[in-house]
Amino acid sequence: MTFPQRPTSRRTVLTAFAAAATAGAPVLGQLAAAAPAAAATAVGPVEPEEYLTNTALYKDPKLVEGTSYGRRWRRHAWTDSKLSEKADYPRTAILALHGGGIEIGTSELALGIAGYDPGNIAPLDKPLSLPTYDYFLFEGLLSTGNKALHVTSRNCDDHIALSLAGSHLNVLSLHGCQYDQLGMPEPLIWPPSNDPRLAVVGGLNAEFRAALVYEIGKAGFPVVDAFDPTYVARLANFNGSHVTNPCNLTMLGKGAQIEMTTELRQSLFGNYSTRGDRATSWKESNGQFEAFRDACRRAIATVEAGQPIL
DSSP: OOGGGOSSOHHHHHHHHHHHHHHOOOHHHHHHHHSOSOGGGOOSOOOOOOOSSHHHHHTOTTOOBTTTEEEEEEOOOOOOOOTTOOOOOOOEEEEEEEEETTSTTHHHHHHHHHTSBTTBOSOTTSOSSSSOOEEEEEEEOOSSOGGGGOOOGGGOOOHHHHHHHHTOSEEEEEEEEOGGGTTOOSSOOSTTTTOOOOEEEESSOHHHHHHHHHHHHHTTOOEEETTOTTTTTTTGGGSOOOTTSGGGOSTTSOOEEEEEEHHHHHTTOSOOSSHHHHHHHGGGSTTHHHHHHHHHHHHHHHHHHTSOOO
């Protein structure tokens, strides 16, 4: 059953609970009465509600993995077979929970930060950059309407994504947004004044946030810390602070995420139009993709340097 077919939406349920609390009426009775009497009373087109969890999305018989959506991930093999030596271990994972056609450009950037060519990850033994990082991508594959595949990060229950987060000290999760969603001051505060590119760095790991803000800014991109007192009230919905957000479900209970405006993500590709175009044209961005990718990798290296092998 798709979400527009639901007799009672989550918003309706919450409204009924609020009304019951105010009036003292039985909640179950109000919930029963809360269902719309007929679809004909709706005004305007009905927008599909996002899936409450990944599990709900995966159970929808109208969606087929590999056609409607896809998942790609890699956990690198690490071995310590010597009693006398101390081996390294993977400390950071990269997530794109809304990749593909949902928040466009995040899949390709996640692969780049992880050390791989976004257009050709088949030769996994020959990454573009070292070190490599574990990664997880959830990608919308629909020709249109991929926004309907969005699951709010704090409700992500994909077992692979959560297991990766829980087995690493750090997670960097990549997201896309629109500038006008952020409620930032007008006119645009970035030089030049007509540049709506912006990276908003969130998550509960303050050290990781600081490293990302420093490196991304140094690379020439407009960037703010979502917890900066100047912007904290405006960016409350984009700060990645929820404790069940996978970026914070690390071994340390904290991590980082980056919300990138559409204009910023577009600037990282020569052609932003399709999956195929993005997979190849990241090399045609006048160095912007590489600059952003490498800034994130430097920030990861900074954070990991303070996490010695015990």
